[in-house]
Amino acid sequence: MDLLIKETAKLLKESDFTIAFTGAGISVESGVPPFRGEHGLWNKYNPEVLDLGYYLENAEECWVYIREIFYDFFADAKPNPAHLVLAKMEEAGLLQAVVTQNIDNLHYEAGNKEVYEFHGNSKKLKCLKCGSVYDVNEVDLESLPPLCKKDSEILKPDFIFFGEGIPHEAYSNSFAAAERAKVCLIIGSTGEVTPASYVPRTAKQSGATIIEINPEESMFTSQITDIHLKGKASEILTKLASELF
Structure with missing residues (x-):
């Protein structure tokens, strides 16, 4: 070696x-934690919460898991x-x-x-309607789902979901x-x-x-x-x- x-x-x-x-x-x-493998997150969570089509129809439900995985579970890494x-x-x-x-x-x-x-980056949240981007520290994640300050649309984490390019x-x-x-x-x-x-x-x-x-x-x-x-x-x-x- x-x-x-x-x-x-x-x-x-x-x-x-x-x-x-x-x-x-x-x-x-x-x-x-990794997403895949023996100790991967997908052994604990349903990957559907990060599927774009499912998210667009069930954003409020998905945000409960998104907050737990990305903003409670390893936010202090x-x-x-x-x-x-x-x-x-x-x-x-x-x-x-x-x-x-x-x-x-x-x-x-x-x-x-x-x-x-x-x-992409989990520390940024994006409005899919107006394109505004927020640092996660600017957004109150105690109240779900987080909303855009400009048009009150639900914010999405600015990383790639299944079904996104x-x-x-x-x-x-x-x-x-x-x-x-x-x-x-x-x-x-x-x-x-x-x-x-x-x-x-x-x-x-x-x-x-x-x-x-x-x-x-x-x-x-x-x-x-x-x-x-x-x-x-x-x-x-x-x-x-x-x-x-």
Whole structure:
């Protein structure tokens, strides 16, 4: 492992354009549960509450569960060492962009500035009628459902529901970065969710070296990964940081 860490650090130092592609695994250590898998949220909750069609007809009912999942259950999650290392890498010029499947805002809170949120952000609420966007801290979630201050329409969390498309800017920025990448770090993603999982594949097709940080093998491992650093995100990235800084 130590040799792989040193080899990875060398590749990162030599790369002039590196991206990190992050999934649920990087935030699990911050107390944010994944949606899928053995301890996933969909084992406890019905995914229908995040289906756009169902939501539009049953917004008041859905908001009871949305508040519990996203604003009671892990609202106090903080960036962990893995997030902080990525922020330090960007500050040092060793990381040019983070493409994340996560909606928890932790990359921004850690200090990263160039973050493409493929699935949106749970810390923002949006009015589907007038387009107004609110920070969740501006909105009273004690009284459900939350309403737009301009037109009294029900606000929706500004992340992607089932049946919604990927935000255009995040999509185009993510794939443009993937095409430029010399190194792509995959951190905590199983590779099961499309079209997000096409981002590292695009990087690979464009000639990037793929470095995967995951405790177990993923759908990427045998297909596109060049170096698999097996372990938790914070553990591996802390080791990498000791070689980089």
